[in-house]
Amino acid sequence: MGRSPCCEKEHTNKGAWTKEEDEHLMNYIKANGEGCWRSLPKAAGLQRCGKSCRLRWINYLRPDLKRGNFTDEEDELIINLHSLLGNKWSLIAAKLPGRTDNEIKNYWNTYIKRKLLNRGIDPQTHRTLNSTTTNTAAITNNTTNTCATTRNVVIGTATSLPVFTKGGSVCLCYNLGFQNKGNQQCHCAMTLATTATAAMCNSGQI
DNA sequence: AATCCGAGCAACCGCGACTCA
DNA sequence: CTGAGTCGCGGTTGCTCGGAT
Structure with a gap:
């Protein structure tokens, strides 16, 4: 049936x-x-x-929708979140008040993809297009209770994210604010280490 | 002026997740 | 535990509009 x-x-x-x-x-x-x-x-x-x-x-x-153009800060935040979450538009939208998953998805496909390609960055992997040294640990799409290392993730300069770490790894759920989301609570016992910046990323600190 | 073409965006579709009897 | 009903997400489609030819 x-x-x-x-x-x-x-x-x-x-x-x-x-x-x-x-x-x-x-x-x-x-x-x-x-x-x-x-x-x-x-x-x-x-x-x-x-x-x-x-x-x-x-x-x-919805009355709380924010119409109009995306700001540069929103652009960078979307790029950062996409590098961590992949095509999880609803999760990305949850971090952008007044924006919808559909809007962000369309914006990504029409504008940000091109913006990243112009920067020489692959919009799917967030790696430089001509990069030959590859860290084959793929950026994971699985965000639930996943503690993954995020070296090589592109962190924009306009927006910085607090970083929760355990050992050398970064906890995605903590960093995205899902540490206490219902029964999806993260049990990684992460501690707030610092705030991620492009400089730290480049220097290998994160 | 007519036609073509690509960009942007609203809406649809299919499927997995979730809920509840 | 199981299965039907419902919800929500992500991928895709197709319409509209503006610029180029």
């Missing part, structure tokens, strides 16, 4: 949202809060899939 579709496709609108749909959704969530996305469209009088409503709210209608 397969999974049932998330909505009745023949009775749902697709594509761009109209002003009226936006107003319906916004008014409903203002009055009732973000609840069950599956039942929300019907309750709000929308001919939309719940998934579509959720996406529209998160990426466009």
